[in-house]
Amino acid sequence: MADPVPLPPHWAPDRVGEVWRVDYAARFEDAGRWREQHGLAGAAADRFRIALVVVDVQNTFCTPGFELFVGGRSGTGALDDTRRLCEFVYRNLGAITQIFPTLDTHQALQIFHRVLLVDEQGRHPEPFTQVTADDVAAGRWRINPAAADGLGLDADYAEEHLRYYTAALEESNKYSLTVWPFHAMRGGIGYALVSAIEEALFFHTIARYTPAGYEPKGDNPLTEHYSMLGPEVELDREGEPLGRRNQPLIEELLRYDAVVIAGQAKSHCVAWTIQDLLDDPTVQGRHLEEKIYLLEDCTSSVVVPELVDHTDDADGAFARFAAAGAHLVRSTEPLAEWPGCVGDALGEAK
Numbered sequence: 025m026a027d028p029v030p031l032p033p034h035w036a037p038d039r040v041g042e043v044w045r046v047d048y049a050a051r052f053e054d055a056g057r058w059r060e061q062h063g064l065a066g067a068a069a070d071r072f073r074i075a076l077v078v079v080d081v082q083n084t085f086c087t088p089g090f091e092l093f094v095g096g097r098s099g100t101g102a103l104d105d106t107r108r109l110c111e112f113v114y115r116n117l118g119a120i121t122q123i124f125p126t127l128d129t130h131q132a133l134q135i136f137h138r139v140l141l142v143d144e145q146g147r148h149p150e151p152f153t154q155v156t157a158d159d160v161a162a163g164r165w166r167i168n169p170a171a172a173d174g175l176g177l178d179a180d181y182a183e184e185h186l187r188y189y190t191a192a193l194e195e196s197n198k199y200s201l202t203v204w205p206f207h208a209m210r211g212g213i214g215y216a217l218v219s220a221i222e223e224a225l226f227f228h229t230i231a232r233y234t235p236a237g238y239e240p241k242g243d244n245p246l247t248e249h250y251s252m253l254g255p256e257v258e259l260d261r262e263g264e265p266l267g268r269r270n271q272p273l274i275e276e277l278l279r280y281d282a283v284v285i286a287g288q289a290k291s292h293c294v295a296w297t298i299q300d301l302l303d304d305p306t307v308q309g310r311h312l313e314e315k316i317y318l319l320e321d322c323t324s325s326v327v328v329p330e331l332v333d334h335t336d337d338a339d340g341a342f343a344r345f346a347a348a349g350a351h352l353v354r355s356t357e358p359l360a361e362w363p364g365c366v367g368d369a370l371g372e373a374k
Contacts, residue, residue, distance in 0.1 A: 026062075026063075026064065026065075026116075026117070026118020026119050027118070028115045028116060028119075028358065028359075029058070029062045029064075029114070029115060029116075029117055029118060030115075031111060031114050031115065032054060032058055032114055032227065033054070034050070034051065034054055034223075034227075035110065035111075035114060036220075037107050037110075037111070039219075039220060040103060040106045040107045040110065040218070040220045041087060041088050041103050042087075042219065042220075043083060043087060043213065043216075043218075043219050044219045045219075046219060046222050046223045046226060048226060051223060051226055051227050051230065052230050054227070055226075055227045055230035055231040056230065056231075058117075058227075058231055059230075059231045059232075062117075062118070064117060064118045064231050064232060065118070065232075066232060066233040066234070067120075067121045067122060067232040067233060067234035068233070068234070070121045072281050072282075072365075072366075072369040072370075073121040073122075073279075073280045073281050073282075074119055074120050074121050074280060074281065074282045074283075074284060074366070075120075075121060075122055075123075075124060075277055075280040075282070075283045075284065076113070076120050076122070076123045076124070076284045076286070077123075077124045077126070077252070077277070077283060077284065077285045077286070077287070077297070078109065078123060078124070078125045078126070078221065078225075078286055078287045079126050079252060079285065079286070079287025079288060079293050079294050079297055079323075080126055080127070080128045080208070080287050080288050080289075080293050081106065081109070081125065081217055081218055081221045081286075081287050081288065082127065082128060082208060082214065082215060082216060082217055082218065083213055083214045083215075083216055083217075083218055084128070084207040084208045084209075084212075084214035084215065085102055085128075085207075085208075085288040085289065086102040086103070086105070086106050086218045086221075086288060087102075087103075087218055088100075088103060090207075090213075090214050091205045091206060091207040091208075091214050092204060092205055092207040092208075094288045094289045094324050094325070094326060094327075095324070095327060096290075096324030096325055096327055096335065097325075097327050097333070097335055098324075101324025101325070101327075102288050102289075102324050104324075105286070105287075105288070105321070105322045105323055105324055106218055106220060106221060107220075108319075108321055108322050108355045108356070109221065109224075109286050109287075109319070109322040109355065110220050110221060110223075110224045111355065112286075112319065112322065112355035113224045113225070113227075113228055114224060114227070116359060117227075117228055117231050117232065118232070119359055119370075120228065120232075120284075121232075121234065121280065122234050122235075122236070122237060122280075123225055123228060123234075123236045123237070124236070124237040124238075124239060124273075124277070125217060125221075125225065125236055125237075125238055125239070126238075126239045126240075126241055126252040126287070126293070126297075127208075127215070127217075127238060127239065127240045127241065128207070128208035128215075128241065128242050128249075128293065129208060129210050129215070129240040129241060129242050129243045130206075130207065130208045130209055130210065130242055130243065131209070131210060131243065131245065132206060132209070133171050133174055133175055133245055134244075134245045134246075135186070135189065135201065135245060135246055135247065135248070136201065136202060136203060136204050136248050137203070137204065137206055138150070138151065138153075138203050139168065139171055140167060140168055140171045140172075140245075141155065141165050141166070141167065141168060141186075141203065142165070142166060142167075142168045143164060143165060143166075144163060144164075144166075148168075149165060149203045150203070151203055151204060151205040152202065152203065152204070152205075152328055152331050152332055153202070153203040154200045154201070154202060154203075155190060155200060155201040155202075155203065156190060156194070156200050156201075157187070157190040157191040157193075157194050157200075159190070160186050160187050160190050161187065165186075166183055166186065167179065167182040167183050167185075167186050169182075175245055184261065185246060185260060185261065188260070188261040189201065189246070189247070189257055192257045193256060193257065196257075198256055199292075201248070202248075208242070210243070237276075239252055239270070239273060241270075244266055244267045246260065246266055247266040247267055249267060250292045250293045250295075250296040250297075251293065251296035251297045251299070251300045252270065252273070252293070252297045252300075253269060253270045253273060253274060253297060253300040253301065254267065254268070254269040254270060254300055255267035256296075269300075274300075274301065274304050274306070274307075275306075277301070278306060278307070278312060280315070281315060281365055281366075281369065282315050282316075282317060282364075282365055282366050283301075283315060283316050283317065284317045284318075284319060284353075285297065285298060285316065285317070285318050285319065286318075286319035286322035286323055286355075287322070287323060288323060288324065289323070289324060289325055289326045289334075289338075290323040290324055290325045290338040290342070291325035291326050291334030291335070291337050291338035291341075292326060292334070294323050294338075295337075295338055295341040295342070298316070298318065298341075298345050298350065299341070299345075301316065302316070302345060302348050302350065311349070313348055313349035313350055314349045314350075314351070314364050314365065315364070315365055316345075316349075316350040316351065317350070317351045317353050317362065317364075317366065318342060318345060318346075318350055318351065318352050318353065319353060319354070319355050320342060320352050320353070320354060321354045321355055321356070322355050325337070325338040325339075351363050351364055
């Protein structure tokens with residue numbers, strides 16, 4: 025496993041909150057020189073293989089002023105996380121074998137966007153409204169019939185689906201249906217990766233000759249999709265799939281010696297992704313949870329002052345993950361000092 029390398033000259037930490045066009049041609053030349061200067065081999069030759077999963081590091085969540093910026097309790101959470109994540113990638117170019125970015129992928133007419141729901145007076149819910157099964161049963165919220173028509177759905181079917189869906193969430197102890205601001209809209213600027221992250225991933229690809237494995241998620245209009253590995257509710261009330269568990273990706277990740285996870289938001293998409301991975305029968309049956317590493321300083325929770333604060337939920341989830349065998353680590357710690365297989369492998373390499 026390669027030693028850490030310095031931060032490259034093009035790295036500009038003060039720009040992580042900006043959106044810009046990555047200069048691919050310049051970074052191509054820079055990465056080639058960096059490869060030669062620091063003796064970076066192609067990732068295909070890695071004997072100890074590390075996968076880095078970066079969950080939803082998109083402008084919509086990570087750039088101040090965008091639709092659903094994850095500020096955490098500090099107010100600058102995702103901004104600080106982005107800076108640390110970029111530096112983690114640059115310093116560990118020679119150790120990270122492949123990077124898997126997920127892309128929250130939405131359209132306007134989805135069950136968690138306000139256009140799809142109305143009250144008895146035809147008014148849409150405000151962002152961050154929690155829609156419970158009791159609310160739906162009492163008629164407080166219902167499907168907007170015009171939006172159902174737009175999706176090609178029978179209005180009665182859509183209404184019954186809302187009843188079923190909100191009850192299914194509660195029965196599986198998941199968050200109630202949340203009405204989110206319009207975000208991660210396919211084709212929009214908010215959908216794109218943060219520029220600094222995109223640049224770091226491109227630089228890694230060129231320096232190590234390894235493509236990023238992009239994983240879109242979340243485009244089904246009738247379910248939320250926090251986890252990169254599967255939707256909140258997998259089947260509709262008739263047993264038809266609302267989305268499928270991404271078992272091929274699970275199997276791909278488990279072929280690596282270590283899986284490192286970071287991104288946004290700790291309380292939702294990151295936590296649900298980790299939970300799905302730890303719940304996988306293959307992981308449990310072969311005790312592979314010890315190869316999972318959580319970059320706890322590269323993820324923040326959803327906090328909307330005076331409305332919602334999911335920090336405690338997220339911290340509790342990470343404590344459970346650690347108790348189950350996953351490792352909580354920090355991006356600033358040398359890989360040689362990480363517990364378990366990563367630290368052992370680096371020690372052996374030296």
